[in-house]
Amino acid sequence: DIEKDQNIIKLANNFTITGVIGGIKPFGSGHINDTYRICNADKNEPDFLLQRINHHIFKDVGALTDNILYVTNHIKNKLRLIPGADIDKQVLTLIKTGNNLFYHKDENGNYWRMYRFMQNTKSYDVVTTTRQAYQGGLAFGNFQTMLEDVDASKLTEIIPDFHNILFRLKQFEQAMSEDKFNRVKDVKPEILFINQHADGMAEIERMGKAGQLPLRVTHNDTKFNNVLLDENDVAQCVIDLDTIMPGYTAFDFGDAVRTIINRAPEDEADLEKIQLNMPLFKAFAEGFLSQTVQYMGAAEIRSLVKGVLLLPYMIGVRFLTDYLNGDVYYKVKFAGHNLQRARAQFQLVKKLEENYAELYAIVMQTVNDNKSSNGTEDL
Ligand code: ATP
Ligand code: MG
Ligand code: MG
Known part of the structure; x- marks a missing residue:
């Protein structure tokens, strides 16, 4: 519904996204976090993925985020040494909030984070080949x-x-x-x-x-x-x-x-x-x-x-x-x-x-x- 969508857009705007939000969609088949695709109206800019972190399972969101940053930065530094590597495609990128954090806590006590969206990709629930x-x-x-x-x-x-x-x-x-x-x-x-x-x-x-x-x-x-x-x-x-x-x-x-x-x-x-x-x-x-x-x-x-x-x-x-x-x-x-x-x-x-x-x-x-x-x- 419209109110919920407005709320997701508001949450997304806490992050330093480039371009202009063109629409949002619930996304993926994960069952731990709630995931939304934030579509960009500016076709030169990427889409984003907004996730509500399940803080009942992951109680220390700060440490969780630090782990992800440590690992993704480590991989990025290595990819920089590989000729032809495409960093934006080969490793997840967390997007900062306006407060320079990598997650946002809302007024209901929920935690949100944002990744760069990987365009033209798919994930399979079942392997067939x-x-x-x-x-x-x-x-x-x-x-x-x-x-x-x-x-x-x-x-x-x-x-x-x-x-x-x-x-x-x-x-x-x-x-x-x-x-x-x-x-x-x-x-x-x-x-x-x-x-x-x-x-x-x-x-x-x-x-x-x-x-x-x-x-x-x-x-x-x-x-x-x-x-x-x-x-x-x-x-x-x-x-x-x-x-x-x-x-x-x-x-x-x-x-x-x-x-x-x-x-x-x-x-x-x-x-x-x-x-x-x-x-x-x-x-x-x-x-x-x-x-x-x-x-x-x-x-x-x-x-x-x-x-x-x-x-x-x-x-x-x-x-x-x-x-x-x-x-x-x-x-x-x-x-x-x-x-x-x-x-x-x-x-x-x-x-x-x-x-x-x-x-x-x-x-x-x-x-x-x-x-x-x-x-x-x-x-
Ligand atoms: P799980 O049930 O496996 O724990 P989850 O709820 O933790 O899942 P994710 O696996 O992070 O959620 O994301 C859910 C789905 O969203 C993924 O299976 C994938 O299809 C899609 N997805 C996740 N991150 C991205 C991304 N950066 N770009 C494009 N699609 C993505
Ligand atoms: Mg998953
Ligand atoms: Mg998961």
């Missing part, structure tokens, strides 16, 4: 590579223990012991599955703590729709930088694969339909490793396939925890939705386990192909 999967791998791999020399301690851990499975298991045990909705009795097989796998799934965390895996700067939300592709389906830019923080490469690799390799939706009820799409996995791995293999060590490379098992396990634990807690975190469409989601993720873990040797072989083959084309030795 190996070309897309490869491009997604390139994008997330390149992103990782751009940040390879960042000291992870420069960034704030914006959601502490976000991908720490030991923490997630603790939350699960808490929910089990409280059993507020008397649901524990219905999920015995799932509890058994979680317990049988808990020790093995903690390996990345253990290796990290022991200094056997480098703590890097990771994206932590590597869904495929967080990559923008250009009109030729070529990766252009990684977006959605809210969860950037210290982490292990296996998290980004594993979460991306989780959303690419499953032939069924995340909450599939018919477990028979949960099958692996190996060609998409291979294509993603090829894209990712082509960018990252130069600096990853042997332990880190091996950790990638562990991450492929860990991430669906972790999200499954979180779904089941939420089921026991009475569905307070994830929005549910029907009773038992969180349980169904957990079952689907655990089924995916089973499938991945059955095919572990093949997943591993694909990664190693890709690594060796890259190494030999770089003139270095086999791993």
Whole structure:
């Protein structure tokens, strides 16, 4: 409605935008932040993207913004050294407010930020072709590579223990012991599955703590729709930088694969339909490793396939925890939705386990192909 539109325009005008606002549209399929496209009436000036930051999830908007600025500035400085790089296209640009800040707090206590809009791009919710999967791998791999020399301690851990499975298991045990909705009795097989796998799934965390895996700067939300592709389906830019923080490469690799390799939706009820799409996995791995293999060590490379098992396990634990807690975190469409989601993720873990040797072989083959084309030795 008109009043709401006027309000969005007013909010947009807090930022130092160039040109003249020609119109606004709700935009994208993200479900964390509210996003609007601010169209420019001046065709020589870019459009902008206005987002209301979800400050219930991201409680420290200042630190969140500092993380994004640190990372985008770092990437920009590197792109400046690359002949032919197009900085405005290859990395997000935050727009300042009139008060020289990179976010605006409105009178209702909501936080807003603005990015330069990436013209003529698209994002896909579901990957369908190996070309897309490869491009997604390139994008997330390149992103990782751009940040390879960042000291992870420069960034704030914006959601502490976000991908720490030991923490997630603790939350699960808490929910089990409280059993507020008397649901524990219905999920015995799932509890058994979680317990049988808990020790093995903690390996990345253990290796990290022991200094056997480098703590890097990771994206932590590597869904495929967080990559923008250009009109030729070529990766252009990684977006959605809210969860950037210290982490292990296996998290980004594993979460991306989780959303690419499953032939069924995340909450599939018919477990028979949960099958692996190996060609998409291979294509993603090829894209990712082509960018990252130069600096990853042997332990880190091996950790990638562990991450492929860990991430669906972790999200499954979180779904089941939420089921026991009475569905307070994830929005549910029907009773038992969180349980169904957990079952689907655990089924995916089973499938991945059955095919572990093949997943591993694909990664190693890709690594060796890259190494030999770089003139270095086999791993
Ligand atoms: P998620 O649910 O993945 O956390 P989100 O709510 O955090 O999403 P974003 O991913 O930041 O929101 O943005 C939502 C959508 O808007 C993206 O999927 C993409 O299609 C589009 N988008 C985001 N940033 C830009 C940009 N700078 N230029 C063009 N389109 C963009
Ligand atoms: Mg997103
Ligand atoms: Mg997001």
